[in-house]
Amino acid sequence: MGMTMTQKILAAHAGLPEVTAGQLINAKLDLVHGNDITTPVAINEFEKAGFTEVFDKEKVSIVLDHFVPNKDIKSATQSKQCRLFAGAQGVTHFYDVGTMGIEHALLPEKGIVGAGDCVIGADSHTCTYGALGAFSTGVGSTDMAAGMASGYAWFKVPSAIKVVLTGKLNERVSGKDVILYLIGKIGVDGALYKSLEFVGEGVKELSMDDRFCICNMAIEAGAKNGIFPVDEKTVEYMDGRTERPYTVYEADEDAVYDETIEINLSELVPTVSWPHLPENTHPASEGSDIKIDQIVIGSCTNGRIEDMEAAYEILNGKKIAPWVRGIIIPATMEVFKECIKRGYATAFIDAGCIISTPTCGPCLGGYMGILAEGERCVSTTNRNFVGRMGHVKSEVYLASPATAAASALTGYITDPRTIGKEN
Amino acid sequence: MQAKGTVFKYGDNVDTDVIIPARYLNTQDAKELAMHTMEDIDADYVKKVKPGDIMVGGWNFGCGSSREHAPLVIKTSGASVVIAKSFARIFYRNAINIGLPIMECEEAADAIQAGDTVSVNFDTGRITDETTGQTFQAAPFPEFIQNMIKAGGLMNSIKEKQ
Numbered sequence: 001m002g003m004t005m006t007q008k009i010l011a012a013h014a015g016l017p018e019v020t021a022g023q024l025i026n027a028k029l030d031l032v033h034g035n036d037i038t039t040p041v042a043i044n045e046f047e048k049a050g051f052t053e054v055f056d057k058e059k060v061s062i063v064l065d066h067f068v069p070n071k072d073i074k075s076a077t078q079s080k081q082c083r084l085f086a087g088a089q090g091v092t093h094f095y096d097v098g099t100m101g102i103e104h105a106l107l108p109e110k111g112i113v114g115a116g117d118c119v120i121g122a123d124s125h126t127c128t129y130g131a132l133g134a135f136s137t138g139v140g141s142t143d144m145a146a147g148m149a150s151g152y153a154w155f156k157v158p159s160a161i162k163v164v165l166t167g168k169l170n171e172r173v174s175g176k177d178v179i180l181y182l183i184g185k186i187g188v189d190g191a192l193y194k195s196l197e198f199v200g201e202g203v204k205e206l207s208m209d210d211r212f213c214i215c216n217m218a219i220e221a222g223a224k225n226g227i228f229p230v231d232e233k234t235v236e237y238m239d240g241r242t243e244r245p246y247t248v249y250e251a252d253e254d255a256v257y258d259e260t261i262e263i264n265l266s267e268l269v270p271t272v273s274w275p276h277l278p279e280n281t282h283p284a285s286e287g288s289d290i291k292i293d294q295i296v297i298g299s300c301t302n303g304r305i306e307d308m309e310a311a312y313e314i315l316n317g318k319k320i321a322p323w324v325r326g327i328i329i330p331a332t333m334e335v336f337k338e339c340i341k342r343g344y345a346t347a348f349i350d351a352g353c354i355i356s357t358p359t360c361g362p363c364l365g366g367y368m369g370i371l372a373e374g375e376r377c378v379s380t381t382n383r384n385f386v387g388r389m390g391h392v393k394s395e396v397y398l399a400s401p402a403t404a405a406a407s408a409l410t411g412y413i414t415d416p417r418t419i420g421k422e423n
Numbered sequence: 424m425q426a427k428g429t430v431f432k433y434g435d436n437v438d439t440d441v442i443i444p445a446r447y448l449n450t451q452d453a454k455e456l457a458m459h460t461m462e463d464i465d466a467d468y469v470k471k472v473k474p475g476d477i478m479v480g481g482w483n484f485g486c487g488s489s490r491e492h493a494p495l496v497i498k499t500s501g502a503s504v505v506i507a508k509s510f511a512r513i514f515y516r517n518a519i520n521i522g523l524p525i526m527e528c529e530e531a532a533d534a535i536q537a538g539d540t541v542s543v544n545f546d547t548g549r550i551t552d553e554t555t556g557q558t559f560q561a562a563p564f565p566e567f568i569q570n571m572i573k574a575g576g577l578m579n580s581i582k583e584k585q
Binding site for chain 2: 024037048050066067121124139149193366385
């Protein structure tokens with residue numbers, strides 16, 4: 001029986017000629033990753049069990065990104081614990097203030113993950129690296145600890161949903177609109193325990209940043225992982241970045257899928273998820289009566305350079321509504337530098353926005369943009385659960401960078417296609 | 424092994440942000456964290472919960488972030504088990520890894536009401552609603568996971584192999 005792309009990667013890492021959905025396997029890991037919230041718990045478990053050395057210091061990564069630069073003494077203490085552990089273990093891929101970025105933007109950018117890899121990360125959005133043709137999934141801290149100790153993790157081999165993409169995205173419609181549309185269609189548990197395998201003619205029309213965004217939110221449909229085939233764009237992205245040799249896997253022609261979903265990219269419109277679930281999707285044009293207090297453009301979902309570019313094209317030469325707080329967070333220092341170089345940073349500030357150092361901050365209601373009771377935010381982040389960005393009676397509307405930027409200008413949820421171009 | 428307690432019932436898609444809001448994740452202290460369990464959807468939970476009590480949810484319980492703090496606070500708050508129609512996959516792994524018993528049973532999650540007294544037998548998967556007299560059978564864990572639970576969790580099972 002044919003295997004899906006995910007199953008092929010898992011079989012190779014389990015040292016088996018083939019695997020089938022539902023099989024429990026022990027797979028060799030190419031990378032074990034954690035952040036400043038999950039790593040301290042993993043370190044405690046690692047040490048409590050009596051382990052003293054990580055299995056391979058080149059294959060562990062720790063990125064401080066959720067609460068850094070540290071927001072308070074407690075978070076500083078957690079960062080310090082990570083820093084001391086990384087230092088003592090000689091962890092190669094340790095990123096602190098100055099070199100850090102939001103983990104799932106940073107690791108691909110630095111070439112620490114690549115096609116064919118088997119990766120676990122103690123962060124649910126670890127599924128992002130599927131954009132590179134890797135198997136990559138989120139786990140908890142104890143799984144991270146076990147991975148750091150042994151270099152292996154157990155998995156139940158997932159079945160898959162095949163998502164066939166056709167057509168081409170229209171202007172000001174992006175990867176975010178694709179994944180929000182899909183989650184709206186199948187629901188927040190529509191892919192529970194499964195892989196979302198994206199295929200079809202439409203794949204080549206999607207940029208790498210679109211693909212990262214789409215795989216990033218696979219977890220928001222309950223999926224174990226999202227994955228794209230490796231094509232010229234993937235290879236071009238990895239060349240010059242990826243340190244380890246990568247392996248390209250392809251799904252068998254007779255691979256078995258639970259179901260097939262077709263999405264014509266040409267038919268998609270700017271999409272927004274109303275509170276309090278990512279599946280509550282509406283066309284952005286339906287939100288013109290919804291007045292907002294804040295926008296956030298950033299996160300592991302939408303803090304990459306194309307996201308900044310999309311925001312710039314809408315904000316350049318304009319002013320955001322006086323009642324809106326505009327918060328823009330480039331996901332890595334490279335993206336930040338590029339925003340300065342291209343003049344985006346100046347344009348954002350002139351438009352009335354602020355630019356922050358990379359941080360997950362507001363996405364999870366940590367800091368740097370917390371909402372008060374009754375406030376509404378259009379955000380390019382990934383979750384709009386109750387209390388996610390602050391008060392339990394605040395509201396998060398998930399959208400693309402273009403939609404968030406357009407909404408900042410008018411002060412209401414706005415379809416970015418209605419905003420004219422300047423210059 | 425058995426447990427018995429009063430039921431706290433919630434709906435579908437109980438996410439890890441409401442189980443333990445991220446604003447409290449600047450500490451790993453389980454007792455301190457547990458003071459905020461379910462705070463954003465049920466501020467009374469921590470005031471009312473007694474050791475052994477039982478949490479019941481709908482579909483996709485524990486969706487959202489990978490924070491292991493979520494099953495940890497439920498366990499530390501005193502709850503003995505979570506019964507749900509289905510669990511989000513990271514929460515499922517985390518619950519097993521930290522030793523919070525979970526049971527998948529659609530019929531029980533539908534029938535059991537908040538405030539009922541429920542007893543569970545973890546060895547047989549039997550769930551009894553002592554208030555109504557109804558009994559239910561939860562799906563058993565695969566043998567691989569049963570062995571891991573017997574070994575005392577993931578870290579111990581890894582140690583045994585080495």
